[in-house]
Amino acid sequence: MADKNEKPNVSRRDMFQILGAVPAVAAVASTDHAHMHMAPEPVATKGPYKRQTFDDHQWHTVNVLCDLIIPADERSGSASSAGVPEFIDDWIQFRTEQDGNMNLRAEIFGGLMWLDRESKKLFEKNFVGASVDQQKQILDRIAYPAKAAPEDSQWVAFFNQFRSLTVGGFFSSRAGVADLPYLGNRAVPEWKGCDPKVWAVIEERMKNGYKGILEAKPWGA
Amino acid sequence: MPQSKAAPTTYDVVIVGSGAGGGVAAHVLSLAGAKICMLEAGEWYDCEKDSKMFEWPYQVPHRGAGTQYKPWGAFDATLEGGWQIPGEPYTTAPGSEFMWWRGRMLGGRTNHYGRISLRMGPYDFKPYSRDGKGFDWPISYDDLAPYYDKAEELIGVFGSQEGIENTPDGRFLPAPAPRGYERLIKSASDKLGIPCIPSRLAILTKSIHDRQACHYCAQCGRACSSNSNFNSPGVHIKPALKTGNLEVRTGAMVREVMVGPDGNATGVSYVEKKTRTEVEVRAKIVVLAASCCETARIMLNSKSTLFPNGIANSSGLVGKYVMDTVGSAVAGFLPILQDLPPANEDGVGGMHLYMPWWNYKEQKANKMPFARGYHIELGGGRGMPGAGALGGYPTQFLGGGYGVEMKKNLRKLYGCEVHFSGRGEMIPNEDSYCEIDPHVVDQWGIPVLRFHFKWSQDEILQAKHMQETFQQIIETMGGTVTHKVGEDKNWGIARGGEIIHEVGATKMGTDPKTSVLNQYCQAWDVKNLFITDAAPFVSNADKNPTLSITALGWRTSDYIADQVKKLNVKV
Numbered sequence: 001m002a003d004k005n006e007k008p009n010v011s012r013r014d015m016f017q018i019l020g021a022v023p024a025v026a027a028v029a030s031t032d033h034a035h036m037h038m039a040p041e042p043v044a045t046k047g048p049y050k051r052q053t054f055d056d057h058q059w060h061t062v063n064v065l066c067d068l069i070i071p072a073d074e075r076s077g078s079a080s081s082a083g084v085p086e087f088i089d090d091w092i093q094f095r096t097e098q099d100g101n102m103n104l105r106a107e108i109f110g111g112l113m114w115l116d117r118e119s120k121k122l123f124e125k126n127f128v129g130a131s132v133d134q135q136k137q138i139l140d141r142i143a144y145p146a147k148a149a150p151e152d153s154q155w156v157a158f159f160n161q162f163r164s165l166t167v168g169g170f171f172s173s174r175a176g177v178a179d180l181p182y183l184g185n186r187a188v189p190e191w192k193g194c195d196p197k198v199w200a201v202i203e204e205r206m207k208n209g210y211k212g213i214l215e216a217k218p219w220g221a
Numbered sequence: 222m223p224q225s226k227a228a229p230t231t232y233d234v235v236i237v238g239s240g241a242g243g244g245v246a247a248h249v250l251s252l253a254g255a256k257i258c259m260l261e262a263g264e265w266y267d268c269e270k271d272s273k274m275f276e277w278p279y280q281v282p283h284r285g286a287g288t289q290y291k292p293w294g295a296f297d298a299t300l301e302g303g304w305q306i307p308g309e310p311y312t313t314a315p316g317s318e319f320m321w322w323r324g325r326m327l328g329g330r331t332n333h334y335g336r337i338s339l340r341m342g343p344y345d346f347k348p349y350s351r352d353g354k355g356f357d358w359p360i361s362y363d364d365l366a367p368y369y370d371k372a373e374e375l376i377g378v379f380g381s382q383e384g385i386e387n388t389p390d391g392r393f394l395p396a397p398a399p400r401g402y403e404r405l406i407k408s409a410s411d412k413l414g415i416p417c418i419p420s421r422l423a424i425l426t427k428s429i430h431d432r433q434a435c436h437y438c439a440q441c442g443r444a445c446s447s448n449s450n451f452n453s454p455g456v457h458i459k460p461a462l463k464t465g466n467l468e469v470r471t472g473a474m475v476r477e478v479m480v481g482p483d484g485n486a487t488g489v490s491y492v493e494k495k496t497r498t499e500v501e502v503r504a505k506i507v508v509l510a511a512s513c514c515e516t517a518r519i520m521l522n523s524k525s526t527l528f529p530n531g532i533a534n535s536s537g538l539v540g541k542y543v544m545d546t547v548g549s550a551v552a553g554f555l556p557i558l559q560d561l562p563p564a565n566e567d568g569v570g571g572m573h574l575y576m577p578w579w580n581y582k583e584q585k586a587n588k589m590p591f592a593r594g595y596h597i598e599l600g601g602g603r604g605m606p607g608a609g610a611l612g613g614y615p616t617q618f619l620g621g622g623y624g625v626e627m628k629k630n631l632r633k634l635y636g637c638e639v640h641f642s643g644r645g646e647m648i649p650n651e652d653s654y655c656e657i658d659p660h661v662v663d664q665w666g667i668p669v670l671r672f673h674f675k676w677s678q679d680e681i682l683q684a685k686h687m688q689e690t691f692q693q694i695i696e697t698m699g700g701t702v703t704h705k706v707g708e709d710k711n712w713g714i715a716r717g718g719e720i721i722h723e724v725g726a727t728k729m730g731t732d733p734k735t736s737v738l739n740q741y742c743q744a745w746d747v748k749n750l751f752i753t754d755a756a757p758f759v760s761n762a763d764k765n766p767t768l769s770i771t772a773l774g775w776r777t778s779d780y781i782a783d784q785v786k787k788l789n790v791k792v
Contacts, residue, residue: 069623075632087284091608094283144621160616163623167631168612172284174277177606180635184567185275185605187436191426193398193573195564202401205557206408210699212556214633 049086052093053105057126061112062088064128068135069166076179079170087169088162104161111158232258232468233785235489235504237475237519240329241770242510242754244453244461245372249778250508251461255785258502259458260473260491262511263301263325266332268444268455272298275438275446277605284608294607298333298444300326308664312671319672320718321514327471328453329512330721331767332444335571336422336451338378339596339764340369340772342387344581348648348760352584352592354679355648358759359731359740362389368772368779376451376771377429379569380421388577394426397437399573400566402558402601402639407574409697415597415690420575423451423768432456439604441570450570451767473500474665477523478507478532478750486532486750489519492665506781510754510774514543514655517726517756518670521657533744538737539727541654543674544761546722547595547645548715549684552638552704553695554618558601560633566602575599578763591682595645595763597691603636611635617703638703641694643687646763647680649725653717674717684712722766724758741780742773753777 054062063080066088070079079085088108095104115127118138123130127138142152142159170176205211233255236243247259273296278284285295292303302324313319324330343362348355366389373392380393396419399407410417424441428434432455433447441450448455461467472494479501481487488503509516517540523532531539578594614634615622622630652675657668685708692702706713730736733745742757744750753774755766 070628071625073625073628083279091283094286098288139623143623145616146620160621163615163621164609164612167615168609169284171610171612171631171635172606172608173279176610177277177279180603180606180632181563182603182606182635183563183565184603185277185438185440186565187438188565188567189436191397191435191437191568194401194404194566195562197562198401198564199404201561202405202557206405210555210557212559212633212637214556214559214630 049083049089051089053089054085057128058109058112059085059089060128061115061126064135065112065115065162066166068132068139069163070170076175079166082170082173082175084166084169084173087173088165091165091169107158107161108165111155111162114155114158230503231488232256232502232504234258234506234508234781235260235502236508236510236753237489238329238510238512238515238754239327239458239469240324240453240510240512240754241331241767242512242752242774243508244328244331244457245771245774246508246510246751246753246778246781247461247467248375248457249775250782251464251466253778253782255466255782257461257467258504259467259469260475260489260502261327261329261469261471262474262494263327263329263471265469265471266298266300266327266444266454268298268332268452269446269448272444272446274440274443278607286608293333293442296440296443298442299324299330302326302330309669310661310663311669312658312661314671314673317672317674318716319674320716321670321672321723322718322721323512323515327458327469328455331451331453333442334721334767335765336424336441337571337575337598337765338373338376338380338391338421338423338451338768339577340389340391341365341762341764341769342389344387345646345760345762345764348593348646348762354592356728356730356759359729359736364740365769365772365776368776369768371775372768372771375430376423376456376768377425377427377432378421378423378451378768379419379426381419383416383418385416385418385577386581391421393421394429396420397426397435397569397573400568400602401561401564402555402566402636403572403574403599405555405557405698406599406639406694409694410576412697413693414579415576415694416579417574417576420572422569422571424569424571425449426569430456435569437568439567439570470502474667475511475519476665476667477519478509480523480525480527480532480747484527484747486747492667494665497665506749506751506785508751508753508781509756510752512754513723513726513756513758514670514672516752516754517543517655518657518667520727522668528746533727533737533746533750535746536734536737538735540656540670541651542649542725542728543653543655543672543717543723544647544649544725544758545674545715545717546720546761546763546765547647547676547680547683547687548642548720549687549706549713550640550642550704551688551691551695551702551706551713552640553692553698553700554703555601555637555639555695555698555700557699558637558639561603561636564603566604566636572599589686591679591686592648593646593679593683593763595643595683595687597687598642598644599639600642601636601639639695639698639700640704641687641691643684643691644720644722644763644765645680645683645687647761648677649728649760650675650677655726672717676711676714676717681711681714684714688712722755722761724755724761724766727752727756728759729757730759742777743780751777751781 066079576597658671
């Protein structure tokens with residue numbers, strides 16, 4: 001074991017020299033703790049994203065649907081501004097290759113067709129041409145599995161799938177990581193354990209029956 | 222790649238494999254002055270240059286998601302390997318399920334493993350004496366304890382002095398303080414009488430041996446760009462290369478051990494993958510450390526007139542008694558963790574706390590329905606969001622929805638999930654073994670392994686106990702169980718090999734009729750053939766194997782060096 005009198009941990013500067021040897025790591029100009037974020041900038045893409053899955057009309061619908069699911073609010077932008085439609089377009093192609101079948105593609109394509117069919121039936125317009133209130137009227141039928149009509153079960157499954165892709169694509173994006181926020185993936189010179197502010201909240205809640213703040217919600221599938 | 226220029230035609234030692242077992246042998250023997258040739262089937266790897274540290278999922282294709290041949294995702298420190306390797310199949314016998322993770326790269330699986338470093342305890346070496354099942358080791362805890370000391374001092378393991386039954390303390394670096402959800406889990410464990418103590422991981426919380434201390438980014442599985450966790454290339458092989466006594470050949474897929482007319486090994490033959498040519502390396506001593514099952518494969522394929530059933534296999538036990546670890550998992554959702562103040566919860570790459578087995582006394586008193594024990598590994602917290610992060614949450618926890626309200630609620634749910642994985646002891650049995658498949662070869666023309674595997678009731682009932690215990694812990698914290706498995710699926714017990722703790726296949730013992738190796742991991746039948754991976758293991762305690770591979774490999778290497786000095790081995 002290391003001798004107790006051994007020199008303390010390497011200096012912050014030494015550590016950054018070592019880490020600087022990693023090609024992907026951006027040079028760190030400041031040793032200020034607040035600026036110790038080590039992440040490199042995103043790899044520059046060569047031109048705009050090239051679609052692999054959706055045609056123009058589907059693409060339009062996917063963009064609208066993504067932003068109905070994750071709109072902009074005071075903390076972060078919408079799903080489309082975070083590149084979620086691109087993520088979904090790529091993901092469907094990726095899964096098609098990995099799984100050796102087109103089941104996911106079929107589910108998403110089929111669901112998008114249903115949105116248009118229902119919208120035309122009710123409002124005589126494509127889904128993207130309908131008003132936001134009209135769009136929400138359709139989504140409300142399929143967005144709450146426990147309340148949905150049994151005859152809508154396939155479209156509930158489609159929306160669960162599409163919502164899962166949208167949410168997962170958003171919170172794994174650069175904007176979504178900052179939204180949560182996830183504050184790691186950086187070099188920390190000294191690990192201090194649980195932040196006292198975090199523990200104070202947990203401890204308080206332990207005294208009050210281990211409850212959270214969203215109990216009113218219908219937990220569980 | 223560094224190689225000694227004047228390579229001798231006959232080496233003192235040839236080592237097959239560069240992981241934990243091959244690495245420690247190369248380290249100890251090169252420092253003792255032996256001229257060594259190490260053969261690695263994969264390519265060169267240097268964590269300080271090749272690690273994907275600090276990259277974000279959104280910077281790589283498909284957010285870094287796993288693929289068929291890269292199952293643990295883009296950042297996993299596995300160059301070529303996984304459950305399947307193109308052109309290198311293995312088979313399973315009808316009725317058996319077995320998964321075999323191979324890491325073809327310098328350092329093998331030490332580059333990405335969990336760094337969990339638990340000493341086997343005194344009971345673990347004499348399990349047959351304790352409960353009449355399995356076999357006793359030919360050595361005791363006291364025989365290996367000095368080598369656990371050496372191993373921990375070299376590789377660097379953090380932990381705490383606890384004095385818990387059959388859970389030996391070690392030469393530890395300071396343990397990192399627990400995260401919030403871990404403190405919560407500890408308080409629940411305390412209520413239930415389950416010990417919850419600092420984990421023991423081979424990650425540096427202080428700088429030692431010119432290696433940097435950890436920078437707490439939680440991504441040890443990517444391999445560490447500052448060499449702050451144990452990995453064979455950075456800790457064993459680098460210093461060994463500095464002695465000038467070690468030559469490493471990568472892309473070398475070993476076919477067989479060669480034997481001379483006197484029955485001693487004369488070296489090994491391998492396929493140089495790049496050129497598809499057969500190469501022979503001559504050495505006075507052969508050390509196999511290709512990983513438990515690959516080592517058995519090489520031995521079974523080393524057939525000659527002297528050894529028609531494979532080299533050093535007069536007992537017929539090469540390939541027998543393959544063991545994995547019993548695994549079963551439960552996940553839970555804890556409302557108490559909702560919407561906590563923002564904080565970086567990364568820490569080291571793995572748990573800061575764990576629960577060692579706590580029912581030794583009940584077991585001794587025949588009050589438990591199964592033999593042997595397990596420890597509990599825990600996880601959770603606000604980790605790095607990868608592909609699909611929070612994707613299932615609306616359906617799972619919010620009853621569905623969309624829009625701003627759902628977005629706001631999702632943030633509050635981030636980090637509310639915890640999970641518990643049991644890691645328990647499997648007792649060796651007659652139905653779990655590997656053999657050469659008579660019909661299938663790999664792309665190098667080397668016959669492949671066929672696996673047979675079966676869990677016994679001891680393991681299945683252990684998984685049941687895991688399921689019940691973990692659910693109890695979650696409920697104690699006011700949580701909801703979100704993933705559990707019942708009797709219909711054998712309580713979620715993992716498939717054979719799935720926990721990637723394969724050990725056994727060339728067991729040590731005191732009698733050449735009932736074991737392959739003596740207590741120094743030297744083949745009874747071939748005095749200059751040694752094994753330093755997990756193949757010599759006689760049992761598979763719930764203590765993850767890598768630290769014990771390192772300690773046992775060190776003891777074997779010391780013995781080899783000593784025997785060479787005394788000329789007890791033909792050199």
